Amino acid sequence: MKRFFALCILLPGLATTTIHQTATAQTVLDNSAQKASPFVKSTLKTLVTRFSNTHPKFRNLTVHTNSDKKQIVCGQVSLSENKSPAEESFMSFGAAEDGEQPVVYEAxxxxxxxxxxxxxxxxxxxxxxxxxxxxxxxxxxxxxxxxxxxxxxxxxxxxxxxx
Structure with a gap:
């Protein structure tokens, strides 16, 4: 009984000292990432991290290879807070498997x-x-x-x- 009581007092205190990691989820509106490769998933995660103050929504994801047989992912991202973002809120992006950071272009x-x-x-x-x-x-x-x-x-x- 004493151990149970001590745990009840200690556990809430321990919870405040633990490190909380935020999970980042990618929202792909048009199911274009159903069979996404690890590179595509990594690219989306990088963009979610870059725009961490919003919840980016992706669409029109395509993958092709360049002359060096490296993957290229292209798509569109919206930073709109709406569940169904407006057409004009989407920005084109692309990333190369051997590249540094994804490139985002706001028209x-x-x-x-x-x-x-x-x-x-x-x-x-x-x-x-x-x-x-x-x-x-x-x-x-x-x-x-x-x-x-x-x-x-x-x-x-x-x-x-x-x-």
Whole structure:
């Protein structure tokens, strides 16, 4: 009886000193990860960890191999809090088996006018799209179209600034 009483007092105190690990679960909305490889699961876990302040939702997962016979995973991720995220909330992502971190590209419309001080920010933003294109996760020519649009906006700003 004394041991039982002592355990009742000690156990709650021990519970507060234990280390709690948070479990990360991947939500794949369209069942496109039914037979996911360990690499795909690892990529999704990395993205869940990167966006730990939200509960990312994934869809359109595809896997193909590159010329080096390494796996490439492509898909879309939404950081929306909604159970059924809006179409425009999804961002393209991709990762190579021999790569470092998954690349996430948020499609944002380039404004009609752009301050030249913001140009580097938009160029760097486009680099993610270029990398996704190299991985085969977005259609070929996507980066070129983005660059052409950005150059046109910058040229228009330059022409208007010289007048």
């Amino acid at each position: 944002r419309t380039i404004p009609a006018t752009l301050d030249t001080r913001e140009a580097n920010q938009w160029i760097n933003h486009g680099a993610d799209l270029e990398e996704l294109e190299e991985l085969g996760c977005v259609p070929e020519g996507s980066y070129r179209q983005y660059g052409d649009t950005l150059n046109k906006v910058l040229q228009d700003h330059k022409i208007n600034a010289t007048r």
